[in-house]
Amino acid sequence: MAPESFCSRAHALPGRSLGLLSVTLGIPIDDCDALHHPLLLLVLVMASTPSLLENLQHFLIAAGGIVALGKFDALHIGHRELAIQAAKVGRPFLLSFVGMAEVLGWEPRAPIVAKCDRQRVLSSWTPYCCNMTPAEFQIEFSSVRHLTPKQFVEKLSKELGVRGVVAGYNYRFGYKAAGDALELVRLCAENGMGAYIIESVMDQNQYARKINSGDSKERGQVSSTGVRHALAAGDMKYVSELLGRNHRLILTVKNREALTSNKSRVSVPKSFLLNLAPKEGLYERCSLVGDENQLPCKVVIDKTHIHIEMDEVEIRSIAGNQDLRLLRIEFCDSD
Numbered sequence: 001m002a003p004e005s006f007c008s009r010a011h012a013l014p015g016r017s018l019g020l021l022s023v024t025l026g027i028p029i030d031d032c033d034a035l036h037h038p039l040l041l042l043v044l045v046m047a048s049t050p051s052l053l054e055n056l057q058h059f060l061i062a063a064g065g066i067v068a069l070g071k072f073d074a075l076h077i078g079h080r081e082l083a084i085q086a087a088k089v090g091r092p093f094l095l096s097f098v099g100m101a102e103v104l105g106w107e108p109r110a111p112i113v114a115k116c117d118r119q120r121v122l123s124s125w126t127p128y129c130c131n132m133t134p135a136e137f138q139i140e141f142s143s144v145r146h147l148t149p150k151q152f153v154e155k156l157s158k159e160l161g162v163r164g165v166v167a168g169y170n171y172r173f174g175y176k177a178a179g180d181a182l183e184l185v186r187l188c189a190e191n192g193m194g195a196y197i198i199e200s201v202m203d204q205n206q207y208a209r210k211i212n213s214g215d216s217k218e219r220g221q222v223s224s225t226g227v228r229h230a231l232a233a234g235d236m237k238y239v240s241e242l243l244g245r246n247h248r249l250i251l252t253v254k255n256r257e258a259l260t261s262n263k264s265r266v267s268v269p270k271s272f273l274l275n276l277a278p279k280e281g282l283y284e285r286c287s288l289v290g291d292e293n294q295l296p297c298k299v300v301i302d303k304t305h306i307h308i309e310m311d312e313v314e315i316r317s318i319a320g321n322q323d324l325r326l327l328r329i330e331f332c333d334s335d
Contacts, residue, residue, distance in 0.1 A: 063161030066090040069171060074112040074224035075121045077244040078201040080128060085198050086166045087129035094134055097141040112227055114250040114274040149179030150187055157191040164194030205238055234279040237333045250274045251327040266308045266318050268327060277301055289328035299329055
């Protein structure tokens with residue numbers, strides 16, 4: 001292959017992977033003369049195959065890191081504790097799976113945290129995680145669904161280059177959840193990885209016992225299920241306790257003509273929602289979050305719309321903003 005072809009292949013890699021590749025190999029990727037490095041040539045050959053390229057990107061992101069294992073839907077205080085423990089040992093990462101609903105035939109449901117808001121939440125964990133921001137990477141569930149516990153751990157070690165894992169004591173993994181925390185420790189040791197099992201963060205709210213009483217998987221720990229139940233009850237104080245932050249609702253402005261307004265209210269269709277809203281009702285302590293400030297507002301949720309009530313001047317600025325792409329509403333603790 002001609003040198004210019006290798007140069008093009010290298011620069012076709014995603015920006016983050018390209019930078020990590022440069023650091024990992026100690027090669028100035030912006031210098032095409034350096035692209036004759038034997039190790040880089042091997043990597044570029046691997047990158048010519050989509051599945052190998054995906055593995056390469058995962059390796060470049062996670063290699064040498066400590067991976068927290070779990071389902072990180074809510075990014076709640078229990079998930080934060082996993083990241084904290086990972087940061088005590090090395091670079092913290094969250095490993096989650098995408099496409100589970102499609103593979104398992106689950107009904108689709110709105111995420112608790114909007115995809116575009118996850119990085120903000122992870123950045124807020126930096127002070128807790130030894131001044132490191134946990135990174136997040138995802139693997140297609142279909143690619144690991146049938147792996148035995150042993151094969152799953154080998155994938156973490158050999159394909160992703162993970163140095164260690166952190167999980168809760170009730171963590172299950174492998175095909176049909178055959179592996180438990182004790183087996184995770186054993187398999188990690190066999191593969192030269194550290195395994196750090198921590199106690200779950202418990203939910204002190206009495207309400208949790210009621211909502212979890214019929215779920216054998218829930219043992220009173222903070223969970224994404226608990227967050228969903230609290231949102232369904234409209235208990236925003238409880239939601240904030242579970243999340244360790246206020247719940248932020250994000251709507252994408254798909255069509256400005258669908259927005260309606262009067263002197264004191266802007267109404268947005270629920271079809272614009274990017275994540276899970278609380279139950280229908282009035283929420284008096286909310287904020288509309290801008291790039292540089294937060295404006296107090298009230299929010300009314302009904303069957304079809306999200307209504308934002310605030311000062312007339314602010315309503316006009318929102319309704320007249322032709323560049324408006326996202327609306328961010330933060331629900332403060334309710335008494």
